[in-house]
Amino acid sequence: xxxxxLIFEDEFHSNLFPLTYTRPVCDLRCGVLTLHEKIEKxxxxxxxxxxxxxxxxxxxxRTMPSERMNKLGPSIETCLLINGSVAIDDKLxxxxxxxxxxxxxxxxxxxxxxLLSVDNLEIVKNNLSSVITLSLFEHLPQKEIDADIIHYPWxxxxxxxxxxxxxxxxxxxxxxxxxxxxxxxxxxxLNKNDIFIGKGAIIKPGAILDAxxxxxxxxxxxxxxxxxxIQGPTAVCEKALIKIGAKIYGETTIGPVCKxxxxxxxxxxxxxxxxxxxxxxxxxxxxxxxxxxxxxxxSDLKNNYGNVKVTIxxxxxxxxxxxxxxxxxxxxxxxxxxxFNTGTVxxxxxxxxxxxxxxxxxxxxxxxxxxxxxxxNIDKAIEVAKIVMSRRNVEFSNDDEVVLRKIYxxxxxxxxxxxxxx
Numbered sequence: 001x002x003x004x005x006l007i008f009e010d011e012f013h014s015n016l017f018p019l020t021y022t023r024p025v026c027d028l029r030c031g032v033l034t035l036h037e038k039i040e041k042x043x044x045x046x047x048x049x050x051x052x053x054x055x056x057x058x059x060x061x062r063t064m065p066s067e068r069m070n071k072l073g074p075s076i077e078t079c080l081l082i083n084g085s086v087a088i089d090d091k092l093x094x095x096x097x098x099x100x101x102x103x104x105x106x107x108x109x110x111x112x113x114x115l116l117s118v119d120n121l122e123i124v125k126n127n128l129s130s131v132i133t134l135s136l137f138e139h140l141p142q143k144e145i146d147a148d149i150i151h152y153p154w155x156x157x158x159x160x161x162x163x164x165x166x167x168x169x170x171x172x173x174x175x176x177x178x179x180x181x182x183x184x185x186x187x188x189x190l191n192k193n194d195i196f197i198g199k200g201a202i203i204k205p206g207a208i209l210d211a212x213x214x215x216x217x218x219x220x221x222x223x224x225x226x227x228x229x230i231q232g233p234t235a236v237c238e239k240a241l242i243k244i245g246a247k248i249y250g251e252t253t254i255g256p257v258c259k260x261x262x263x264x265x266x267x268x269x270x271x272x273x274x275x276x277x278x279x280x281x282x283x284x285x286x287x288x289x290x291x292x293x294x295x296x297x298x299s300d301l302k303n304n305y306g307n308v309k310v311t312i313x314x315x316x317x318x319x320x321x322x323x324x325x326x327x328x329x330x331x332x333x334x335x336x337x338x339x340f341n342t343g344t345v346x347x348x349x350x351x352x353x354x355x356x357x358x359x360x361x362x363x364x365x366x367x368x369x370x371x372x373x374x375x376x377n378i379d380k381a382i383e384v385a386k387i388v389m390s391r392r393n394v395e396f397s398n399d400d401e402v403v404l405r406k407i408y409x410x411x412x413x414x415x416x417x418x419x420x421x422x
Contacts (some may be wrong), residue, residue, distance in 0.1 A: 001101070002115060004079045005043055006072065006124070007036050008051040008132040010111060011086070014313055015152055018329030018347040018364060019270075019287055021407045022050035023059060026084030029255055029270050030156045030335040031163025032171060032217050032235040038088045038163075041170055051128060052084070055406045058399020063198060070205075072125050077118040081132070083111055087159055089166055095145055104140045107147045114140065153285050153327045154319050161214060161251030161270055162235035168215040172196045179216070194232065198222070245274060255288075257392060259334055266300075267325065272392060283325035289388055291333045293353075298340040300325035308343040311361040314414055319343070331363060331385050333402070347414075348407050349381045364407055365415035375415050375422045378408045 008027045015050030016025055026036035033041065040048050047066050047080035050060065057069055072079065079095065084089070088096075096113055099105065102120055105112040111134040111346050116124065150156055172178060174193075181201030187209070189195050194211035197203060197400040198220035208217050208224040214233025218224065222236045225244045230236070234248055237256040243250065256271045264275065267284040275281055277294035282299055282327030300323050304306060311314050328346040335353030346352060354369020382404055386396040 002046070002078045004047045004049060004076050006081050007039060007040065007051045007084045009084050010198050011131045011133050012110070013053070013131070014150065016085075016150070017313055018345065019056060019153055019285065019327065021348050021364070021410070022056075022330040022403060024050060024084060024265065025150070026050065026052070026054055026158060027060070027269055028150065028420075029203070029253060030087055030150065030159055030347075031165075031253065031334055032167035032237065033163075035084060035087060035150070039082055042088060042093045046080075048165040049072045051086075051132060052130050053131075054129070055403060056143065058397065059403055061399060072121070072128065072213065076121065078116065078252070079124070080113065080115045081111075081124065082113045083149070086152045087163055089149055092145070092147050102140050104134075104137050104142045106134065106146070107145060107146045107149055108143050110134065110149060111137070112145060112147045112149070138172075141364065152310070152317070152319070153326045154283070154308075154310065154321055157266060157283050157285055158268075158321065158323075160231050160253055160266065163237050164217065164251070164253065165214055167235070167380055168194070168196065168233070171217065172215075181220070181222075191232075197236075204414070210266070219256075227312055238272075257266050266323070272389075272394070281326070283323045284327065286326070286329035287332070287348075288327045289331045289385065290328050291388075293334050293336040293338055295337040296334055296340070297338075298344065299342040302342050307381055311345055313416070315362070329383070331422060332359075332415040347411060349375055349376060349385070350403060351384075352388040363418065367390075373418070375420045377422070378405060381408075 011021050012327045013025050027034050029141045033162045066368050086289045087158045097102050101117050104114040135403040178196045180199045183196040184205045186205030186268050187203050187207045189209045191211040194215040197218045200221040201218050205225045207224050208229045211232040215285045216232040216234050218236045219238040222240045224242045228242050228246045230248045231250045235253040239257045240254045241259045243261035246261045247263045251266040254260050255269045258269045259274045259278050260274045264281045270284045270288050272288045273286045273290040275292045283300035308319050322344045326344050328338045329348035331349040332346050337356045344360045344363045359370050366375040366416040367374045389396045
């Protein structure tokens, strides 16, 4: 019925700041895979296109051909649109396979998906320069469905365990060998049937992989050092490094090329981020190129066990959750022994240090601690980003610079509001 899928951003992408300052919503990781990878795995024979904010084209261009971005060619006559904030599962996949032409799936007044004929697809083609909203399709019949929608950063964290389990079943062929890497003598694997170890992965003596409460997925070329304990459901992605003595509790995702030690639970690290030393990280989401100094800790539970309030876009929101930890945007860093309170948000390219608990909302390009923070000069921030990325043999491109300068301008009002000097 359709050969093309457009994964789109809607008007609520800013509810996922600071994580989505630097990436499309569909590139957020939850479980083993990103949100768009979940769709692509389930529709392997379809052409997948992406729609997102124009300034992110350079970022996405690292991994995706430009012809797949913000384009719908004249030869495309029917197209399935899927909201990039949807964490697709098998139930929704079955619904999408049976969707009727020009039918609109909604959840809580949010556009989930629609299959458009040539006439209605023209509406989308005329609006590719902006976000795609439900209001574009008010003339079409709507169907309320059950779907896992990611509204805010904490939704990613609280959905992570479920998503790891689903991604494990999607990625692992249980009729084939599941232990493909090198596992040294002295490694203990509990419930081995729910453990996958990819090619080139190395698990060193003394490591304990406990999959009795959920699967453990260790991707290719990842390394787990001795005396590490990993409890499922957990994902350790490609080329990640788990250092000696790490304690990783369930519902945790360690993204590609991350380096981890200390204690971590129910958290997601997107990619290329470091927590290499002792300290606790819980119910947290770290973007890319983040570095936590030795002894950094975050709280994820209030002393009165009340709902955690989190500031998004400089507006305080009641999460409705008792557990919520740190959210930190790309390229942000913190010094040794940094303490983050429950539900703290740190923007993009902030450098946080100093004694005591930090402010619960730290704008992008902040420099310093809770007392008299200043603005991190954009040129110096770019210089640091270049150095950090070169250490992982990744080039900081002109497109990366465009994105950081754009975010610097976008977040200027937050710093001015706090009288942060330059």
